[in-house]
Amino acid sequence: xxxxxxxxxxxxxxxxxxxxxxxxxxxxxxxxxxxxxxxxxxxxxxxxxxxxxxxxxxxxxxxxxxxxxxxxxxxxxxxxxxxxxxxxxxxxxxxxxxxxxxxxxxxxxxxxxxxxxxxxxxxxxxxxxxxxxxxxxxxxxxxxxxxxxxxxxxxxxxxxxxxxxxxxxxxxxxxxxxxxxxxxxxxxxxxxxxxxxxxxxxxxxxxxxxxxxxxxxxx
Amino acid sequence: xxxxxxxxxxxxxxxxxxxxxxxxxxxxxxxxxxxxxxxxxxxxxxxxxxxxxxxxxxxxxxxxxxxxxxxxxxxxxxxxxxxxxxxxxxxxxxxxxxxxxxxxxxxxxxxxxxxxxxxxxxxxxxxxxxxxxxxxxxxxxxxxxxxxxxxxxxxxxxxxxxxxxxxxxxxxxxxxxxxxxxxxxxxxxxxxxxxxxxxxxxxxxxxxxxxxxxxxxxx
DNA sequence: GGGTGCTTGTGAAATCCTTCACAAGCTACT
DNA sequence: AGTAGCTTGTGAAGGATTTCACAAGCACCC
Numbered sequence: 001x002x003x004x005x006x007x008x009x010x011x012x013x014x015x016x017x018x019x020x021x022x023x024x025x026x027x028x029x030x031x032x033x034x035x036x037x038x039x040x041x042x043x044x045x046x047x048x049x050x051x052x053x054x055x056x057x058x059x060x061x062x063x064x065x066x067x068x069x070x071x072x073x074x075x076x077x078x079x080x081x082x083x084x085x086x087x088x089x090x091x092x093x094x095x096x097x098x099x100x101x102x103x104x105x106x107x108x109x110x111x112x113x114x115x116x117x118x119x120x121x122x123x124x125x126x127x128x129x130x131x132x133x134x135x136x137x138x139x140x141x142x143x144x145x146x147x148x149x150x151x152x153x154x155x156x157x158x159x160x161x162x163x164x165x166x167x168x169x170x171x172x173x174x175x176x177x178x179x180x181x182x183x184x185x186x187x188x189x190x191x192x193x194x195x196x197x198x199x200x201x202x203x204x205x206x207x208x209x210x211x212x213x214x215x216x217x218x219x
Numbered sequence: 220x221x222x223x224x225x226x227x228x229x230x231x232x233x234x235x236x237x238x239x240x241x242x243x244x245x246x247x248x249x250x251x252x253x254x255x256x257x258x259x260x261x262x263x264x265x266x267x268x269x270x271x272x273x274x275x276x277x278x279x280x281x282x283x284x285x286x287x288x289x290x291x292x293x294x295x296x297x298x299x300x301x302x303x304x305x306x307x308x309x310x311x312x313x314x315x316x317x318x319x320x321x322x323x324x325x326x327x328x329x330x331x332x333x334x335x336x337x338x339x340x341x342x343x344x345x346x347x348x349x350x351x352x353x354x355x356x357x358x359x360x361x362x363x364x365x366x367x368x369x370x371x372x373x374x375x376x377x378x379x380x381x382x383x384x385x386x387x388x389x390x391x392x393x394x395x396x397x398x399x400x401x402x403x404x405x406x407x408x409x410x411x412x413x414x415x416x417x418x419x420x421x422x423x424x425x426x427x428x429x430x431x432x433x434x435x436x437x438x
Numbered sequence: 439g440g441g442t443g444c445t446t447g448t449g450a451a452a453t454c455c456t457t458c459a460c461a462a463g464c465t466a467c468t
Numbered sequence: 469a470g471t472a473g474c475t476t477g478t479g480a481a482g483g484a485t486t487t488c489a490c491a492a493g494c495a496c497c498c
Contacts, residue, residue, distance in 0.1 A: 015485070019430050023423040024407050031382075031406070041445065049407055053445090054487060061447060069446040070494040086426045087433030094425075101324040106421070108320055111405055115422045116429075156428050163250075180428040182421075186330055187250070188243050188268055196431040198424050202325070202401075203334050204242040205417050206313075207305045209375050209399040210335070211238050212415040214306030234455065260475065272475090273457060280477055288476040289464035 018059050019086070024049045025056070026082040033075045041072035088116045093154040095178075097169050099124035099132075099139045102184050103160030107134040120152045121145075149176040156180045163187040170197070237278050238305070243268045244275070245301040252294045260291035307335045312373040314397075316388050318343035318351075318358045321403050322379030326353040339371045340364075368395040375399045382406040389416070 028048040032040060042053040049056070060066055063085050067073040083089055094117050096103050106112070107122050122134060125142040132139050140148065157173040159166055159181060166185035173181065174195055183189055183199045191197045247267040251259060261272040268275070279285055282304050286292040302308055313336050315322050325331070326341050341353060344361040351358050359367065368376075376392040378385055378400060385404035392400065393414055402408055402418045410416045 014430075014434075016427065017485080019427050020423055023420075023426040026426075027405060027420075027422065028407060043445085047409070050409070052487075054489095055485095057445090057447060058486075065447065067446050068494060069492070070444050070496095072445065085430075087429040088426065092425070092429055092432075101327055105320040105324045109421065111422055112425075115425070117425055155432055156425065180432050182424050182428060186246060188247060190266070190269070196428060198427055200419055200421070200424060201242075201246075202328065202419070203246065203330055204239055205401050205419060206311070206331075206334070206336055206375065207242040207245075207307065208235065208238050208417060209401060209415060210306040210311055211233075211304075213311075213374055213399050215233075236455075262475085271457070273459095274455095276475090276477060277456075284477065286476050287464060288462065289466095289474050291475065 012062075014062055018062065021049060021051060021055070021059055022082055022086060025059075026079065026086065029075055029079050029082070033079060037075055039072045040075055040078070042067070045073075083116075090116075092117050092156055093120040093152060094118065094156045094158060095121040095123065095145070095149065095152075095154045095173070096158045096160060097123050097145065097173065098160035098162075098165075099126075099129045099134065100160060100162075103158075104134055106158060106160065106184075107137060117156070120154055121148050123148075145172060146176045149173065149178065154178070156182065158182045158184065160184045231281075233281055237281065240268060240270060240274070240278055241301055241305060244278075245298065245305065248294055248298050248301070252298060256294055258291045259294055259297070261286070264292075302335075309335075311336045311375055312339040312371060313337060313375045313377060314340040314342065314364070314368065314371075314373045314392070315377045315379060316342050316364065316392065317379035317381075317384075318345075318348045318353065319379060319381075322377075323353055325377060325379060325403075326356060336375070339373055340367050342367075364391060365395045368392065368397065373397070375401065377401045377403065379403045 025045055028045065029040070032048075042056040046053045046056045063081070066078055066081050094112075096107055096119060099107070099122050103122065103124070107119055112119060119135070119137050122137055122139045123142050123145050124130060124139050127141075129139050130141050155178070157178045157180075159169050159173075161169050163185045166183060166187045167189055170181060170183070170189050170191060174191060179195050181191070181195065181197045183197055186201055186203050188199065189197055244264055247264065248259070251267075261275040265272045265275045282300070285297055285300050313331075315326055315338060318326070318341050322341060322343070326338055331338060338354070338356050341356055341358045342361050342364050343349060343358050348358050349360050374397070376397045376399075378388050378392075380388050382404045385402060385406045386408055389400060389402070389408050389410060393410060398414050400410070400414065400416045402416055405420055405422050407418065408416055
């Protein structure tokens with residue numbers, strides 16, 4: 001049995017649902033830690049994350065062995081391990097493209113910073129927004145985007161532009177070297193191989209709910 | 220072979236990824252229709268939605284038979300069918316709980332209304348926000364929540380409260396009869412059986428991207 | 439120091455989802 | 469009317485993920 005205490009191994013391909021759950025465990029553990037708990041069992045973690053204890057253990061087992069049999073997991077240790085697994089042991093510079101309602105709301109969102117992500121630039125085409133300040137970062141002109149990406153080397157871009165402008169915005173940030181994008185525009189985007197795009201789409205979420213309500217013939 | 224032209228059958232359990240994709244197809248088809256296209260093939264739809272043509276056809280086949288062999292799908296017909304499948308042939312009243320940055324941004328989001336969802340109420344505990352207007356809806360006092368839900372019978376609640384308040388907000392709307400919730404708070408919530416909760420969690424999305432960037436040793 | 443009670447880690451089984459591959463069916467053209 | 473060229477709809481195969489079930493391991497107590 002290998003000792004993975006200090007280096008979770010990335011090893012093989014991990015399914016996205018697994019990564020999402022790990023993120024959820026981390027979120028809950030942070031709150032649990034703040035409440036002063038020292039240890040947690042896979043069962044408790046499962047209940048909080050809406051899954052099963054076997055799932056929790058399997059998810060973690062891909063990366064190593066973090067618990068103590070009979071006892072559970074050390075809360076602080078597991079937090080540290082999950083941070084390392086998810087790549088949160090460094091800070092990630094992020095640019096936001098679009099300073100409208102959503103872009104502005106995001107820029108002012110505190111959790112951004114407290115979770116390891118630093119907003120290093122916000123860009124907008126509207127001259128009346130350029131120069132305004134959002135949570136300490138000045139909105140810059142759209143045209144500065146490429147130059148700033150080259151200079152500040154953010155790894156992640158968050159797109160908060162209208163749907164019609166989203167594909168063009170994606171192409172620009174990808175052209176400038178960005179390989180990971182979070183898209184808030186209600187359009188599905190095509191990206192070249194090697195670029196990860198995640199979408200947050202309110203319409204889709206609401207439609208999933210509408211579908212669920214429409215088909216309550218479940219039991 | 221049955222004729223399902225006017226009534227897509229809800230029939231058996233459909234996987235959530237399928238429903239999400241259907242929503243994505245609908246979004247793309249609306250844009251495609253606006254460009255004046257009459258028909259579309261499963262291959263074109265697949266490219267736009269980031270999937271395969273077989274997947275598109277399989278997704279649709281759960282609900283009936285909507286295309287013409289050799290030709291593809293009628294864009295307007297398919298839009299109508301997808302709307303019906305997703306339960307968008309009626310309008311859905313929605314309440315927003317929390318009128319902070321995110322709640323306010325959502326309330327002013329136009330796409331809400333154009334996709335069949337009507338914001339019928341926004342609630343906040345902060346007296347300085349109560350009485351302000353957001354896109355034609357007046358922010359009401361937190362205490363009015365239960366009474367308004369009883370009176371206006373919204374089926375969906377969108378939670379935009381801070382993490383610490385999210386579980387309590389969920390319990391309240393569920394108590395008042397809501398069975399579908401979209402949670403923007405960065406906390407995972409526990410809901411009773413029969414209540415559908417979907418979460419939009421920025422931290423998780425960013426962490427999935429961080430994980431992807433950290434493990435680029437793929438190919 | 440051995441027993442008891444609890445919880446992890448993990449192969450194997452089961453379930454779920456996606457991809458394959460091809461018959462069926464439509465249109466256009468000769 | 470027959471043929472050629474596309475594209476759908478769908479069983480069946482293949483892969484992936486989740487669940488099961490149990491041996492292994494730790495702490496506490498007598």
